[in-house]
Amino acid sequence: MKVSKYSLAILGASFLLASAAFAGAGNKGKLHLAETVTVDGKQLKPGDYNLEWTGNGADAKLNITKGKDTIATVPAQVNSPDANHVRDGYGSRTEADGSKSLTTIYVGGKNIELGQPAAAAATPAR
Numbered sequence: 001m002k003v004s005k006y007s008l009a010i011l012g013a014s015f016l017l018a019s020a021a022f023a024g025a026g027n028k029g030k031l032h033l034a035e036t037v038t039v040d041g042k043q044l045k046p047g048d049y050n051l052e053w054t055g056n057g058a059d060a061k062l063n064i065t066k067g068k069d070t071i072a073t074v075p076a077q078v079n080s081p082d083a084n085h086v087r088d089g090y091g092s093r094t095e096a097d098g099s100k101s102l103t104t105i106y107v108g109g110k111n112i113e114l115g116q117p118a119a120a121a122a123t124p125a126r
Contacts, residue, residue, distance in 0.1 A: 035100060
């Protein structure tokens with residue numbers, strides 16, 4: 001009888017650890033940029049970046065990292081739209097000087113709008 005109680009306790013603990021691991025994955029993603037864009041006054045060159053956000057809705061903060069270096073931390077609005085995007089991507093806005101600003105990121109079925117909610121008028125890129 002002791003063996004079955006211990007087995008049940010170990011099985012329950014493994015389910016708790018597994019569910020915690022899956023729950024943590026919901027606020028992370030990857031971003032591949034095909035062009036140079038600006039975020040929070042910093043230029044992000046084409047390449048791969050890691051994303052991690054805290055919070056949901058309009059009270060979120062987005063961290064953009066490359067390797068172990070934090071490139072930018074910006075306020076964001078995280079939304080889960082009714083229709084999920086088929087692929088991850090991003091939206092940018094062309095500024096008056098011709099540069100591009102990152103406005104929206106589509107990752108893991110979520111829309112992450114950077115800065116003010118007015119960023120929804122972004123033009124999607126690849």
